[in-house]
Structure formats: C-alpha cells, structure tokens
C-alpha cells in the first residue's frame with residue numbers, strides 16, 4: 103500500500119487541499135468495498151482514485167476488475183512509481199467532464215471542495231445540463247456533483263458506496279441529490295462516522311457513508327451512527343438510529359436530524375437554541391503553553407507587571423466545583439498552580455521585555471500560530487466568560503458558572519452572553535446542569551472512541567435551550583438556592599429538575 107503520510111509530506115498541505123486529497127482509512131475502505139461487492143458485481147469503479155485506498159481493499163477479492171479516474175497527475179505519478187499492482191484501468195481525467203460511461207458498482211471518497219473552490223464549476227455545470235438536462239444549484243459542492251454523476255452512471259442492479267461530508271442532507275443544493283437518491287426503488291442507508299471527522303477537516307457537519315443498492319427495494323431509509331471502526335464492522339447487527347418511510351421523506355427537508363434524535367422528544371413551543379442568549383466561543387489558544395502559562399512564583403521571578411499576568415484556567419481539572427469563585431482562584435494561586443497567562447500589552451515592562459527575548463531565543467516567534475500574530479506574543483482577545491463548558495468529557499460534560507475574572511485556555515468553551523442574554527446566565531447554567539439539559543444536549547455532541555464526547559462551540563450554539571419565558575418562570579430565590587446547591591456539590595435541586603422536565607413531551 104502506498105504510504106499516504108509520505109505523499110502528504112512530499113506534496114505539502116496546499117497541494118492536497120487544492121485537490122481535496124484526504125485519504126480513506128483502510129478499515130472504512132474495506133467496509134465499503136465489501137458491501138459493494140456483496141451485491142455480486144465483478145467490476146468496481148473509483149472516480150477519485152488518489153492513492154488507491156479502495157483498490158487496495160478490493161485486492162482481497164479475487165477476479166474483480168477495477169478502474170479509476172484521477173484528475174491530479176502528481177498523485178497519479180507518485181502512485182504509479184510506487185506500486186506494481188495497480189488497477190487494470192486508471193485514467194488521468196476529470197471525472198466530472200468524462201461522460202457516457204456506465205459502471206456495475208462504484209465506490210468513492212470524492213474530493214471535498216466548497217463551491218467557491220470548485221474550479222471548473224461552470225464547465226461541469228454545463229456538462230451536467232448537456233448530458234442530463236439538470237441545472238445544478240450554484241452552491242453545489244464538488245462531492246455532491248460526483249455523487250449525482252455516479253448515481254446516473256450506475257448500471258441497473260448496481261451498488262454504490264460514497265464516504266463524504268453529509269451536510270448535503272441539510273442544504274438547499276442537496277435537494278437534487280436527495281431527490282435522485284429517492285427516485286425509483288432501492289435500498290438507501292446513511293452511516294454517520296463519529297470516529298472519522300479528522301479525515302475531512304474542512305467539513306462543517308457530519309461525515310458519513312452513503313450506501314445505495316439499486317437491486318433491492320427497501321421502503322424505509324435507514325440512518326445509522328457509529329463511534330468506532332469496530333462498530334462499523336458490525337453495523338447491520340445493530341438497529342439503526344432511525345428508519346424512515348420513504349413516504350415521509352421529502353427531498354427538500356433537512357435529513358440530518360434523523361441521525362441525531364434525542365432520547366426525549368421536545369415540546370417545540372417551549373424551546374429555541376442557545377443562540378437566543380449569546381454564543382459559545384473556544385478558549386484561548388496560546389500557540390506555546392510552556393511559555394505563556396505561568397505559575398504565580400514565576401510571575402514574581404520574572405518581575406512582570408500585574409497587567410501583564412492575567413488569571414487563567416489552563417486545565418480542566420483546576421475546576422472542581424460547578425461554581426468557580428474568587429476564593430477558588432486564590433487557592434490555586436496559593437498552591438502555585440499554573441493559573442496565570444502572560445498577556446503583555448504593547449508597552450512591555452522590563453521583566454516582560456527580557457521574557458520576550460527569552461522566547462525569541464527559543465524561536466517561539468517562528469511557531470505556526472505565533473508567526474501570524476503581530477507582535478508574536480500578542481495573545482487572542484477574550485473577555486472572562488460567565489459560563490464555561492468542558493470541551494471533552496466522559497460520563498457527562500462539565501458546565502461551570504464562572505464568578506471570577508479568570509480567562510480559560512482551549513479546555514473550556516466560554517459563553518459570551520448577548521445584552522438581553524445577560525439576565526439569563528444563571529438560569530441557563532441551571533438548565534445545562536439539569537438532567538433534561540444533559541439529555542437534550544447529547545443530541546448535539548460528537549462521539550469518539552472509548553466513550554469520549556466532544557462539543558465544538560457551534561454544536562453548543564445550535565443546541566436546544568428553553569425559551570426565555572421558561573427560564574423567567576424560575577424564581578430568583580430558587581435560582582440562588584440551586585446555584586448554592588451546585589456549588590456544594592449537591593446537584594440540581596428537584597424543583598429545578600421538575601421545571602425543565604416540562605420541555606419534554
């Protein structure tokens with residue numbers, strides 16, 4: 103198998119990004135090839151060949167003839183120079199401009215390029231018009247155009263498997279793709295891969311596999327979600343997250359919600375999203391924690407001005423209560439924990455000047471994040487956030503009411519309330535800490551192997567939250583008592599839990 107990391111190092115990131123070159127992990131490629139060939143076809147086409155992940159997986163099947171298309175001659179030459187067992191047919195061509203071919207089965211990881219970077223889009227759109235009569239939406243991205251074309255090229259009775267970002271299930275341009283997937287009898291399956299997001303770093307939503315079998319007819323479309331490769335292998339032994347009758351599926355509706363139903367259904371009249379109150383943003387990325395994160399004793403040794411050293415939570419474990427108070431930060435300082443961030447202004451004190459020179463001697467100003475800052479030691483601008491949300495968790499997320507001026511690094515996302523949202527911060531905190539809040543937020547999480555759960559700021563911003571009227575119904579005294587209860591580690595009082603239960607139907 104050709105080494106993908108070596109290739110990446112040789113051509114560099116910008117070449118790979120320009121061509122949408124991200125490589126399918128072998129386990130995913132094997133799963134897709136095995137599923138497609140289980141349909142009985144003896145030939146397989148990969149329209150976006152790259153370094154041949156699917157061809158490699160198909161070598162395990164005897165007597166299968168493999169063909170591929172690849173636009174980029176650099177990757178093709180690299181591949182050809184390093185393998186003796188390439189496919190029988192491998193063309194250096196633009197798949198989107200090479201028409202009039204048919205295939206018994208198709209397997210693909212299409213280039214993921216947003217419509218703005220989809221370079222020959224005009225020529226492709228006019229080719230689609232000429233060959234299919236279809237007018238593609240101007241926002242159609244490259245991967246969706248690949249899928250549409252492949253569906254058209256599949257011979258009757260053929261199977262197709264695509265691994266790609268699933269955002270087309272929710273977007274306007276995806277309507278054409280969904281309509282094509284629903285046209286005529288078939289079996290249609292979507293599998294969201296919570297474990298493989300890194301393969302598609304630019305994808306804004308979920309990544310997953312589309313399986314389409316034109317030989318069989320299943321009235322229900324099945325939606326699955328997997329957290330690991332092992333789960334993928336046994337996927338059809340488990341029930342889908344949802345299966346939806348085709349009669350209830352309209353091409354112009356959003357389909358992503360079928361992949362993330364909450365265990366409880368909500369009363370739509372009582373909820374909106376967290377965005378009603380403000381937004382979460384990620385914590386500060388320093389670019390060199392070993393330089394910018396300091397212990398109080400070091401601040402003294404360096405002779406920094408007070409204004410150059412800001413209190414900052416630098417590790418999740420520094421917060422042990424659901425309410426962070428000034429006393430907690432004083433205690434961390436007394437223990438000489440690393441809870442200070444070096445944040446110099448433009449006028450450096452003598453101590454800061456010497457420390458910056460020390461950093462330069464260590465070549466920190468050449469580091470990736472820092473060389474784009476001016477000056478390199480100028481940190482990201484953030485205000486202390488009144489609510490903190492743990493980025494990673496196992497067995498339940500950490501949400502903290504922050505009563506201090508401390509900033510946080512990337513271990514926490516910080517909530518920046520809007521002007522009207524400020525009045526609701528404590529109530530929102532109680533909702534997030536309640537069991538109803540936890541159930542409803544679970545639908546917005548990303549799940550990785552080993553029960554690790556992650557939230558990105560936008561996952562939180564789009565998550566379900568009660569409408570202001572629901573929060574306002576909580577009396578001030580109840581709120582104060584509940585915050586005190588959480589501060590003492592006693593959990594959310596049952597009165598508050600009961601109040602939020604009204605959100606569920």
Ligand SMILES: C[S@@+](CC[C@H](N)C(=O)[O-])C[C@H]1O[C@@H](n2cnc3c(N)ncnc32)[C@H](O)[C@@H]1O
Nearest residue numbers: 121124125126150151152155173196197211213
């Ligand atoms: C996401 S990579 C997948 C590579 C490989 N099949 C895999 O799964 O690891 C997509 C590949 O399609 C190629 N490509 C981009 N645009 C193309 C086009 N219009 N026609 C054919 N190949 C294209 C890229 O150069 C890249 O190698």
